[in-house]
Amino acid sequence: MKLIAAMSGGVDSAVAAARAVEAGHDVIGVHLALSANPQKYRSGARGCCTIEDSHDARRAADVIGIPFYIWDMAEEFHDGVVEDFLAEYAAGRTPNPCLRCNEKIKFAAVLDRARAMGFDGVVTGHYARTEIGENGKTLHRAVDHSKDQSYVLSVLTVEQIEGAVFPLGDTTKVDIRKEAESRGLAVAQKPDSHDICFVPSGDNAGWLRDRLGSDVGPIVDQSGTKIGEHKGAYTYTIGQRKGLGLTIPTPDGSPRFVLKIEPVTNTVVVGAREDLAVTIMRGERPVWCGPAVDHEHRIGFVQIRAHGAALTCTYFVENGLLVAMLDAPLLGLATGQAMVIYDGDRVVGSATICETQ
Amino acid sequence: MSSIYVDHAATTPMVESALLAMTAQLAQLGNPSSLHTHGRATRKTLEDAREAIAKEIGSLPSEVIFTASGTEANNIALKGLYWAGRKNGKRVVVVSSIEHHAILDPAHWLATHEGAEVIEIPVYADGVIDLVFLRNLVKTRGDEIAVISVMHANNETGAIQPVSEVVAIAGDIPVHTDAVQSFKKVPLSFAQLGVTAMSLSAHKIGGPLGIGALILKRGVEIPSLMHGGGQEREIRSGTLNAPSIVAFATAAASSYYNAGEVAGLRDRFISSVQALIPDAVINALGAERLPGIVNVTFHGTQSDTLLLLMDGQHISCSTGSACSAGVHEASHVLLAMGHNEVTAQSSLRFSFGATSTSSECDFVVSVLPDVIARGRAANLT
Numbered sequence: 001m002k003l004i005a006a007m008s009g010g011v012d013s014a015v016a017a018a019r020a021v022e023a024g025h026d027v028i029g030v031h032l033a034l035s036a037n038p039q040k041y042r043s044g045a046r047g048c049c050t051i052e053d054s055h056d057a058r059r060a061a062d063v064i065g066i067p068f069y070i071w072d073m074a075e076e077f078h079d080g081v082v083e084d085f086l087a088e089y090a091a092g093r094t095p096n097p098c099l100r101c102n103e104k105i106k107f108a109a110v111l112d113r114a115r116a117m118g119f120d121g122v123v124t125g126h127y128a129r130t131e132i133g134e135n136g137k138t139l140h141r142a143v144d145h146s147k148d149q150s151y152v153l154s155v156l157t158v159e160q161i162e163g164a165v166f167p168l169g170d171t172t173k174v175d176i177r178k179e180a181e182s183r184g185l186a187v188a189q190k191p192d193s194h195d196i197c198f199v200p201s202g203d204n205a206g207w208l209r210d211r212l213g214s215d216v217g218p219i220v221d222q223s224g225t226k227i228g229e230h231k232g233a234y235t236y237t238i239g240q241r242k243g244l245g246l247t248i249p250t251p252d253g254s255p256r257f258v259l260k261i262e263p264v265t266n267t268v269v270v271g272a273r274e275d276l277a278v279t280i281m282r283g284e285r286p287v288w289c290g291p292a293v294d295h296e297h298r299i300g301f302v303q304i305r306a307h308g309a310a311l312t313c314t315y316f317v318e319n320g321l322l323v324a325m326l327d328a329p330l331l332g333l334a335t336g337q338a339m340v341i342y343d344g345d346r347v348v349g350s351a352t353i354c355e356t357q
Numbered sequence: 358m359s360s361i362y363v364d365h366a367a368t369t370p371m372v373e374s375a376l377l378a379m380t381a382q383l384a385q386l387g388n389p390s391s392l393h394t395h396g397r398a399t400r401k402t403l404e405d406a407r408e409a410i411a412k413e414i415g416s417l418p419s420e421v422i423f424t425a426s427g428t429e430a431n432n433i434a435l436k437g438l439y440w441a442g443r444k445n446g447k448r449v450v451v452v453s454s455i456e457h458h459a460i461l462d463p464a465h466w467l468a469t470h471e472g473a474e475v476i477e478i479p480v481y482a483d484g485v486i487d488l489v490f491l492r493n494l495v496k497t498r499g500d501e502i503a504v505i506s507v508m509h510a511n512n513e514t515g516a517i518q519p520v521s522e523v524v525a526i527a528g529d530i531p532v533h534t535d536a537v538q539s540f541k542k543v544p545l546s547f548a549q550l551g552v553t554a555m556s557l558s559a560h561k562i563g564g565p566l567g568i569g570a571l572i573l574k575r576g577v578e579i580p581s582l583m584h585g586g587g588q589e590r591e592i593r594s595g596t597l598n599a600p601s602i603v604a605f606a607t608a609a610a611s612s613y614y615n616a617g618e619v620a621g622l623r624d625r626f627i628s629s630v631q632a633l634i635p636d637a638v639i640n641a642l643g644a645e646r647l648p649g650i651v652n653v654t655f656h657g658t659q660s661d662t663l664l665l666l667m668d669g670q671h672i673s674c675s676t677g678s679a680c681s682a683g684v685h686e687a688s689h690v691l692l693a694m695g696h697n698e699v700t701a702q703s704s705l706r707f708s709f710g711a712t713s714t715s716s717e718c719d720f721v722v723s724v725l726p727d728v729i730a731r732g733r734a735a736n737l738t
Contacts, residue, residue: 067665069661070685071661112737113735116734116735117735
């Protein structure tokens with residue numbers, strides 16, 4: 001196949017590109033420039049957006065022996081990922097920008113451009129696997145569950161999965177680093193990235209405050225009684241306990257948790273731990289990574305965070321929404337997060353949580 | 358499949374005689390500044406080379422100052438002439454809007470750090486500077502101008518600039534010209550042109566990378582950027598790079614570049630492109646141009662995509678403009694000529710050189726329609 005290897009400058013994408021070449025594919029390395037004003041040096045645990053990272057990617061491509069180019073996707077990234085991130089927070093939801101980047105950039109803008117140019121697909125260093133079976137090409141968890149990234153890939157349609165190649169899914173991260181070392185890739189010991197790549201300081205709340213302002217608003221209990229003030233509702237997360245700055249204790253001294261964020265009234269609602277419990281979640285705009293789910297009730301797992309636990313559930317579609325009924329209640333679930341359904345280790349599909357009860 | 362190189366304006370193969378001269382000199386021991394036998398031997402070879410280059414460019418040997426690059430020559434000239442003028446209260450630096458970054462960036466650095474006021478001379482749609490603008494500027498503010506720098510020919514479009522007229526308009530104001538692309542491609546004489554300073558680079562004419570020259574009129578004293586041994590007229594210090602200088606001179610004296618043949622290839626290429634892709638726009642077509650450079654705008658494409666697709670066909674060409682972190686930016690030259698951000702990013706530069714052949718030219722032409730079609734399909738935004 002003729003493939004575009006998306007190379008961030010990190011160890012995973014470098015080894016992925018090298019493996020694709022070794023598998024006999026015709027590979028070209030592409031680094032996505034996602035920031036209009038990239039910083040010169042990598043700092044902290046940022047992902048991939050500095051000039052230093054692009055040099056690392058170029059060096060890896062040269063060592064592997066493949067052509068290398070930089071594609072300027074800064075505008076697409078800003079419009080599709082950064083703006084979405086801000087809008088979601090402003091609406092009181094908790095988005096996952098990595099998922100949005102896969103959906104709108106890596107497997108949309110890049111894959112579309114690659115296909116138009118005569119390439120067959122995109123190879124990335126994501127820890128996930130694909131399998132070819134009776135239902136075509138399907139998406140699965142990586143062998144290394146601690147590194148599994150199938151959650152953030154769950155927004156890919158069947159057609160996008162067709163054009164995706166994940167060469168690392170069968171290997172642990174430790175072995176990937178060893179392999180990078182033996183391949184002579186200088187990025188073998190480069191630290192993993194954790195933070196949101198477009199928030200250089202790692203201070204998400206501060207970054208949001210700079211852009212969304214810090215309108216002071218009430219913190220209320222479930223009866224609507226004001227018990228404190230917040231400095232920008234979007235810097236709170238459902239289930240959050242610390243940093244609320246509440247001075248009026250509950251009658252029984254039990255801790256309070258953020259239950260709800262209401263952007264229209266700029267209100268944060270707090271309450272008892274048991275009020276966080278959720279047993280049913282509904283998600284909008286479902287995407288199926290294989291055969292579509294219908295109204296029939298099926299048993300499977302739902303995952304609501306990138307590295308969260310897989311919770312047993314019954315799932316089905318009702319009125320266009322993906323519904324998951326949990327076997328055991330879950331504490332603290334924010335709307336805006338992705339609910340990803342698994343059948344064993346196969347990714348069934350995902351939706352954006354819009355309602356919980 | 359063998360690869361095809363149509364990026365000779367970026368760098369061009371070394372002339373074989375220059376390669377031989379360089380490797381022979383690399384084996385010779387002696388610092389040309391040393392007074393002993395070894396030093397004298399190197400000094401003799403090096404001064405022979407200086408004379409050969411002076412002869413080729415029409416200057417005195419003492420006017421040749423060796424540098425490590427054309428960029429360095431540009432920096433010494435522009436900053437030095439500015440500082441010299443500033444002593445007399447002249448703070449205006451005039452450059453054309455289509456200069457190479459090796460002039461534009463030092464000019465703007467002088468503005469940011471050294472109190473200069475930079476004025477850019479606009480160009481017409483054909484890529485040639487507006488002499489009326491310059492004439493008015495000199496008339497109204499001539500006594501404030503420290504230096505005027507106008508390139509001899511543009512590296513992206515090949516458009517030759519009216520430097521003789523600039524010199525006539527400038528009167529007593531020092532004029533520098535970046536002649537890196539013109540040297541050995543079109544007739545060029547330092548003395549006849551009458552400029553104060555001129556920049557040259559060896560690797561554009563079949564010499565090695567890492568060696569250039571500033572031709573600076575005898576008697577003109579400017580401050581130095583590089584202080585030390587004072588080897589080059591106290592203006593440029595550093596042990597002279599004898600092997601590279603010898604190779605530079607050998608390339609300069611060789612006659613391997615046949616301007617007529619290269620221009621023939623260029624014209625063959627242009628007419629083929631016009632026939633196959635009728636809406637392709639040849640930039641600066643109305644101007645007098647260097648023999649080897651063609652700059653084409655392919656509407657509805659992005660140059661970086663085209664570059665990738667051409668590379669996939671084993672063809673090395675260029676977007677012609679500077680890269681920042683590898684991200685292709687709209688060419689300031691094309692923007693100055695009236696292109697918008699979109700069309701300025703839809704252009705490729707093809708540059709032919711002494712080793713280019715008509716079959717190479719024809720092969721490039723043969724793949725273009727498919728590359729342009731794919732480029733248009735991939736231009737999704």
